[in-house]
Amino acid sequence: MTPDFDVCIVGAGVIGLAIARQLSRHYSVLILEQADMAGSETSSRNSEVIHAGLYYPPGSLKETLCIRGRELTYPFCQQFDIPHQKTGKLIVSPSAAHPELERLQQTAKRLNIPLHHLDSQQIKQMEPEVAAAAALWSPETGIIDSHQFMQALQHQAEQAGALLVCRSQVTGAHSSGPLWKVDVETPDGPWHIHCRAVINAAGLQAISLMAALEGINTHTTDTSVHTNTRIPQLFPARGHYFSYQGKSPFRHLVYPLPEPGLAGLGIHATLDLAGQLRFGPDVEYLDQHTAFGPSRYAVSADLRSQFAGAIRRYWPGLDENNLHAAYAGIRPKLSAPGCPAVDFVITRSDISTPPIWHLLGIESPGLTSALAIAELIEKKLAAEIG
Template sequence: MAMQKWWWWASKRVWNRNYCMTSGVARERVECVVIGAGVVGLCVARELALRGRQVLVLDSAPTFGTGTSSRNSEVIHAGIYYPPNSLKAIFCVRGRQLLYQYCSERQVPHKQIGKLIVATGSSEIHKLHYLMDCGIQNGVDGLVMMEGSQAMRIEPELRCSKALLSPVSGIVDTHSFMLSLVGDAENCGTIFSYNTAVIGGHVEQDQLCLHVSQTKHLEMCNGTSPLQPEMVLIPKLVVNSAGLSAPALAKRFDGLHSALIPTPHYARGCYFTLSNTQICPFKHLIYPVPEDGGLGVHVTLDLNGQLKFGPNVEWIDGIDDVSSFLNKFDYSVCISHMKLFYHEIKKYYPNLKDGSLEPGYAGIRPKLSGPRQSPVDFVIQGEDIHGITGLVNLFGIESPGLTSSMAIAEHIAINFFRC
């Protein structure tokens, strides 16, 4: 069955079998619904399907991975930056192991190239020691503290006072990874319905009923009147993996207490690529010490050898629900940021030539903390917190979400499905 035809198939099936109707809207019972076909949603769908569950994946976009999953650094993180015993630390370390294993078995392009986190001044050295302590407590193997001279021997273009080497960090072709996940899920019977938006829901007999509409109708919504669902789905398990729109969607679940839904914050990050060079200046990922809201303007290599710098942090607001559901964020790369990029990059790469940066792409981080606030952990919210049977909300799945994706899926499949 073609994935794009699910909507037609489900509508015909419901009407022909004369399912119970409420206010003229067809209703259909399903086993598992995953909302969002980003990398985490795909991992969850695959994991549930491998365990014999019937899975339906809904996404308002025309295909998978159009949001944060396709607009990131494509880095496999080690697990250094996150407080010990946090979900970010636990899932990053476990997820890294699962991701490397999966990519090796499925021949998904990836490379364990290692990372250097660098201090460019003496005032930053204590931060490196803090990161090393965190990494050791989190179970990250192979961390080495290096003097600047040692780091610069293995990376001659680098300038730093001291560096922390993480040999288990790497890069992955995210699109190939997601494509492989889709194939696995489909082979186990998962149905994907793109151009299909979940616009809300209500609790009925202790179950969450999802309100579903075709994306084209959501796009025509003028915001003056509530959008009526075209179908109501009644799943045993719902995983809200909607990424940037997960909190906005949860607010539309009638029966879910609003106080349990964290306030979303959005941080845009731009990337610039290095042009006019035939030889890549670096072999490792190069990261400065972390900054407010992110990990700093760092050096990332892709599997084709293209060097890119980013992302920066630009806080944005004023995002309404419908725009969030439709991923109508501003992904333009502002040329005015280029001057700041040169300033930040030259702290550790002083030989960067003026005029050698070109605009790349931008992404949005789905954060739960705002400017000058301490970072917040992943939120994986189940019935024990909100009291709704079978609902799992995933909030704030920012970096290291890609690295953690398979571990998050494993956790959900083990802990949240009830037969």
């Protein structure tokens, strides 16, 4: 049987679009997205930060793909006129001898990432409104217009022949000889396509899609397992953002020290490309019903005092009345509350089937890592289908 496409990518967030751009140079590519448009969920609901790669466990996918992704993303933005700015960021500490400062400095040295220690006087010179005993200055950190980034990825993929079809939900897939038969539900009814390989980049739905596919063990909830026969459990976590009305007192990004276990990077101050200040995200674990329900992106104004308390730890001059509920996003976490963060999981289901790769738990630094993840998938696919 002749395949309809070489590759079917499920999910048109930033990861799916980056993979589509990469693969469409050599393969015929179909992208299936269940929403009305590409990039409208997790990929458009984040801090829009290009991370340097300092926070992640040594040798982890998060570390290696973040660093490689950063190295690819800045030139990509320059080449294709994607709005971005290498703002740099301050990682601030309430104490001058906090052990996390030393750990981050050692990580930066190991990875050859520029990072500079600042005392309280140097902090005041850089950001007069920031109160901290010490800080680390990361000049490689920046911001990006994530929407234009995704539009560029989509445009380049489509120029190379990729086809994006929205309002199309993949409900299952079955191996048929050397091909996959992919079942799709659309407003016009069900249909199916045959392809040589499937890439599951469905974000929050990636684990449920993996469970729906043929020949996978769906009975484990072990989140530490990274083998190709186990399905991890999803722990969706909402992060809220508040905007700040008025002129920003900051010229750079300002981050507290990361939370224990890397549950999050703390409620930090980021800027958009127009200079508008916003704060977030916090971490609120959700049950499955809420995470996929109609109010999943709600931001309660009642969170304002909680945000204000966290922000005043490094900006005591905050006027709480200028904080306004803005937006929220949901991270597809693989770690339970109180547990250390789990690495990205990029795994093949079953070597006896045609190629099918699952991308699970792609939370931060997913935006920074997108182009590097696309490179990795291309290498894995080329090794199997040429």
